Amino acid sequence: MSTSHASTREAERLNALHRLDLIHAPRDPVLDRATGLAARLLDMPVSLVTLVDASRQWFKAGVGVELLGTPRAHSFCAHAIEADEVMVVPDLVADDRFADNPFVAQPPHVRFYAGAPIRTIDGYSLGTLCVMSREPQPDFGAEQTQTLVDLAALVSGWVRMRESAGYLDAATGIFTRQRLLETLGTALRRSPTAGDSHASLLGVVDVAMPRQMHGLIQVLGYQHTERFIAECIERLAYALGHEHPIYRIGLFRFGVLLREQPDERTRDYLYRLMKTLRQPFDSEIGILLAPDTVMGVARIDAGYDTDIDASEILRRASAAADDAWESDCCWCYYEPAGEARRQRRVRLLTDLRGALEAGDELYLEYQPKIDVASGDCVGVEALLRWQHPALGFVSPAELIDAAERTALMRPLTDWVLDTALAQSATWRRRGLTLPVAVNLSAHDIADEAIVERVDAHLRRHALPGDSLEVEFTESTLIDDLDAAVPKLEQLHAIGVTTAIDDFGTGYCNLAYLQKLNAGKIKIDRRFVQTLDSDERGQVLTRAIVRLAHDLDYRIVAEGVENEATLRLLVDWGCEQAQGYLFARPLTAEALHDWVRSSEPVALS
Ligand code: C2E
Ligand code: CA
Ligand code: CA
Numbered sequence: 001m002s003t004s005h006a007s008t009r010e011a012e013r014l015n016a017l018h019r020l021d022l023i024h025a026p027r028d029p030v031l032d033r034a035t036g037l038a039a040r041l042l043d044m045p046v047s048l049v050t051l052v053d054a055s056r057q058w059f060k061a062g063v064g065v066e067l068l069g070t071p072r073a074h075s076f077c078a079h080a081i082e083a084d085e086v087m088v089v090p091d092l093v094a095d096d097r098f099a100d101n102p103f104v105a106q107p108p109h110v111r112f113y114a115g116a117p118i119r120t121i122d123g124y125s126l127g128t129l130c131v132m133s134r135e136p137q138p139d140f141g142a143e144q145t146q147t148l149v150d151l152a153a154l155v156s157g158w159v160r161m162r163e164s165a166g167y168l169d170a171a172t173g174i175f176t177r178q179r180l181l182e183t184l185g186t187a188l189r190r191s192p193t194a195g196d197s198h199a200s201l202l203g204v205v206d207v208a209m210p211r212q213m214h215g216l217i218q219v220l221g222y223q224h225t226e227r228f229i230a231e232c233i234e235r236l237a238y239a240l241g242h243e244h245p246i247y248r249i250g251l252f253r254f255g256v257l258l259r260e261q262p263d264e265r266t267r268d269y270l271y272r273l274m275k276t277l278r279q280p281f282d283s284e285i286g287i288l289l290a291p292d293t294v295m296g297v298a299r300i301d302a303g304y305d306t307d308i309d310a311s312e313i314l315r316r317a318s319a320a321a322d323d324a325w326e327s328d329c330c331w332c333y334y335e336p337a338g339e340a341r342r343q344r345r346v347r348l349l350t351d352l353r354g355a356l357e358a359g360d361e362l363y364l365e366y367q368p369k370i371d372v373a374s375g376d377c378v379g380v381e382a383l384l385r386w387q388h389p390a391l392g393f394v395s396p397a398e399l400i401d402a403a404e405r406t407a408l409m410r411p412l413t414d415w416v417l418d419t420a421l422a423q424s425a426t427w428r429r430r431g432l433t434l435p436v437a438v439n440l441s442a443h444d445i446a447d448e449a450i451v452e453r454v455d456a457h458l459r460r461h462a463l464p465g466d467s468l469e470v471e472f473t474e475s476t477l478i479d480d481l482d483a484a485v486p487k488l489e490q491l492h493a494i495g496v497t498t499a500i501d502d503f504g505t506g507y508c509n510l511a512y513l514q515k516l517n518a519g520k521i522k523i524d525r526r527f528v529q530t531l532d533s534d535e536r537g538q539v540l541t542r543a544i545v546r547l548a549h550d551l552d553y554r555i556v557a558e559g560v561e562n563e564a565t566l567r568l569l570v571d572w573g574c575e576q577a578q579g580y581l582f583a584r585p586l587t588a589e590a591l592h593d594w595v596r597s598s599e600p601v602a603l604s
Contacts, residue, residue, distance in 0.1 A: 012186060013081075014054055016124040019182075020163060023051055023058050030158050031061035034129060038151050039063045042144055044131035046110075049118070049155060050077045051127035060127070074101055076113045077128040084125055086116040086149050091136035112137040114145065116152035121160050121245075122183075129155050169248040171226065172233055177314075180247035180255045184310035187257075187300045199257035201266075202298050204317040207232045207277070207291040208252040209325060216252075218483070231281060232291055239276040253321070255314070258297070270295065274330040295331040296320025345402045348394060352403060355386065356411055362386050364419050365585035366436070368594070369556065369578045372570050377595050379435040379469065381578065382420040383585045384412075400441060409443035417454065421461040421468065423588050428463075432595060437469035439501065442476035446483070451490040458494070465495020471522065473501045481512055488518055499556065504544060513551050520576075521548045525559020528579070532564035545572045 017023070031049045039047040046064035050057050057075040059068055072078050079097060080087035092098040092111050103110045114137075115130030129152040167179035184202065207229075208216050217225050229252070236246050240256060247255035260266060277293040298316035316334040319342060324332040355361040366380035386394040403409045416438055424436045444450050458465060470491065477484045477500065488498050499520035500513075504527055513521075527541050545555050557569045560579030569577060583594055 013124040013126070015186065015189075016120050016122065017051060017053065017126050020120070020126070020159070022060065022126065022159070022162070023053065025060075027061065028158075031155065034151055034155050034158075035061050035063050038129060038131055038148065041147055041151075042114075042131050042140075044133050046132040048130050048132075049127065050075070050115075050130060052078050052081045052125075057127070064132075070103075074103060076101075076103075076132075077115050077130055080115040080117060080128050080130070081125045084117060086114070086145060086152075088114040088140055088145055090138050090140060093136075109134055111135055112140070114140060114148055116145075116149045118152055118159055119156045121163055126159065128152065172230060172248060174233060174254075175245055175247045177247060177249045177255070180249065181310040181314065183245075183257070184300060184313050188308070188310060188313070200260040200300050201258040202300055202313055202317045203256045203258050203331075204249065204296045204298075204314070204321045205236065205254045205256060205277070205293060206252060206295075206321050206325070207254070207293050209292050213252055218480075228291075232277070232293075235277055235279075235291075239273045249314070249318075253318075255317070257300075260299075270297070270331050278330075294321055294324035294329070296322070296324055296334065297331060298334040344391075347391075348388075348399060348402050349406060349408060351388065352386075352399070352408055352412070355388075356408075356415055361388060362415065363587070364416065364423070365587055366423070366591045367578055367585040368583045368591070369437070369576050370582050372566065372574060372577050375599075377434070377582075377598075378576065379437060380591060381437040381439075381471070381585075382416060382423075383439075384416055400439075404441050404443050409441055410447065413438075413440060413444050414453065414457070417457045417468075418460070421457050421463055424467050425461045425463055426588075427592065428467075430592065432592065433467075434595070435467050435469055435497070437471055437497075437499065439471045440476075442473075442479060445472055445476050445487065446480065451487055451494070454491065454496060455494055458496075466497065469497040469499060469520075471499045471501040472518075474503055474505065477516065478512060481515065485515060485517070488516060492517075492519070504540075513548065513553070519554060520556055521553045522556040522558050522578075523574075525579070528557045528559040528565060528569075529561055531568060532562060538568065542572050545574060549573065 035047040035049055039045070044064075046062070048062035048065060049060045050069075051060055052072065052075060055072050056069050057072055057077055059065060076087075076089070076092075076098065089095050089098065090112065092101070092104045092113060098104050098113075110132050112133045112135060113130060114132075115128035117125035118127050118129060119125050129148065131148065164175075164179075167176050167182075168174070169176050187199065216228075220228060232252075233246060233254070236254060236256065237244070240246070240258075244256060244258075249255050258266075258269075274293060274295060277291055281291075296317045297320055298313055300313055319338065320332045320334040323335070323338055324330065363385050364382045365385055366382055368377040369379040369381060370376065371378045384396040384399065386396075386399055388394050400409075403412050420436045420438050424434060427434050440450070447453070454468070454470065458468060472484070491498055497520060498518040499522050500516070500518050501522050502524045503521045505524045521544075523541060523544060527537055531537055531541060548555055554576070555574045556576040556578060557565075557574050558578045560566050560569065560577045560581045562581060566577060566581060583591075583598075586594055
């Protein structure tokens with residue numbers, strides 16, 4: 001061990017000793033019993049529990065000694081601590097290290113010492129359980145040494161219990177986030193020369209997708225959720241090797257410390273780790289559950305930036321885990337480059353609050369939906385627009401993606417519903433009856449009160465249910481199909497039309513269509529846009545149209561950009577179409593003028 005490594009280790013040891021605050025803790029009967037037992041079992045007049053501090057050693061319990069402590073320089077135990085193992089000195093006088101020690105050279109003339117380290121969870125030796133006598137003990141053998149080591153282990157157990165009080169998660173028995181922050185703090189203070197035996201990476205493991213957590217609890221129930229979590233912890237422990245501590249950071253989020261290896265090996269290691277975690281297991285309620293696990297990884301290293309503290313490391317690894325979800329990767333390293341994107345997201349969300357109140361930055365555009373048989377405009381889709389005062393135009397896709405992770409999605413959807421229906425009511429007063437379609441997000445479909453919310457908006461504007469259409473994407477419906485089915489039915493019951501948006505992009509399993517019973521399917525524009533030149537796409541789209549008709553769905557094609565495409569869709573019996581061929585999304589005023597002036601788009 002190099003000197004600098006040794007002195008770092010000693011600094012950390014002292015840190016652990018002081019953090020535990022054992023030196024000033026009141027006398028504890030457990031320690032009195034331990035020393036009594038050691039004295040009796042080993043037949044020694046003196047037994048002590050010692051704590052070795054920077055310049056003193058303290059006696060925390062003992063038999064046969066009146067002193068409270070001694071200078072460290074006179075301590076036998078300090079040598080056992082430095083060696084970090086049990087130390088037996090059969091005759092102190094015969095040992096160069098101790099012959100001049102005042103306790104040996106002067107009365108009471110101690111001649112024999114044996115001490116075994118007391119260790120913390122992290123393996124720091126705080127002091128010893130030791131025995132001494134005035135006679136040399138040439139016969140103190142392996143068996144007695146083992147007895148002393150075993151008793152010291154019991155005292156270590158007591159120390160660890162004190163250590164973990166407040167640091168253990170009550171539900172699972174693993175360490176808490178608080179404990180992780182302290183461990184990270186210690187690691188950051190460690191000098192970079194401390195050697196490579198220490199963990200140098202923090203992994204944040206998510207075993208469920210953040211936006212699915214709620215659904216998971218609903219499906220499993222609390223009891224099974226706890227079992228699921230316990231099983232995930234067990235797997236983590238197995239995959240990591242049991243000596244690695246695991247920390248609970250959130251309901252489905254865990255922290256683990258990893259030792260960095262050369263790049264290739266770390267990658268292989270992470271790959272194997274995630275493979276183990278992602279194996280499906282039987283959740284005992286008859287469904288096979290595959291944990292949707294991802295990991296974010298950050299270096300535990302302040303580098304040149306002294307501002308970096310433990311919570312920053314944790315934030316980075318958590319951000320990397322979020323990146324992993326977003327990019328559909330098993331794991332991601334923290335990337336400072338992603339920081340700008342994250343900051344923009346935070347800014348958008350912060351400013352969105354104000355925009356919802358200010359009311360002049362957000363507005364809706366309306367895109368006509370055309371009945372392909374008559375060429376008439378039979379409705380509009382409301383599309384959200386945000387003209388940010390500093391950032392300029394923010395795309396709805398970016399805005400919805402950010403808002404959907406937060407509680408802001410609800411007021412945003414309410415704003416859209418309210419604005420769209422107010423507009424529809426205005427058009428009505430001007431003699432134009434145009435049902436308006438509003439896009440709802442995963443957040444909205446998960447909301448228990450969504451039907452009441454929609455109903456309340458209709459009432460406020462005194463509009464019938466059939467003046468509103470709501471669009472849900474295929475993937476949001478699939479996420480929790482059983483919850484979605486009754487909600488769609490209730491929406492139908494109040495007269496609202498429902499449509500499955502972006503159809504064909506998500507799941508190839510069409511069986512769910514039968515179960516869902518929405519009114520319309522909107523074939524995704526990615527199919528439609530290339531339809532005139534893509535023969536395979538034609539075969540597929542045609543099959544979708546036929547199947548959906550058999551199931552009584554009406555079909556809307558979105559993204560119709562040319563007449564050739566429209567002709568195909570008409571031939572196949574598609575009911576409605578939407579796209580740049582007819583009109584781009586328009587402001588409310590422009591839409592009104594467009595409807596009034598435009599000729600029906602009839603096919604010649
Ligand atoms: P979406 O629901 O699929 O909306 C249709 C998108 O296709 C719109 O993009 C529209 O401008 C575009 N589009 C329409 N016709 C054509 C065409 O012929 N060619 C091409 N290339 N594109 C066409 P936009 O307005 O950028 O909206 C993007 C997405 O943002 C929407 O996709 C929708 O998922 C989401 N979104 C927009 N407004 C809202 C909202 O109020 N609430 C929610 N939850 N999502 C919204
Ligand atoms: Ca839509
Ligand atoms: Ca769409």
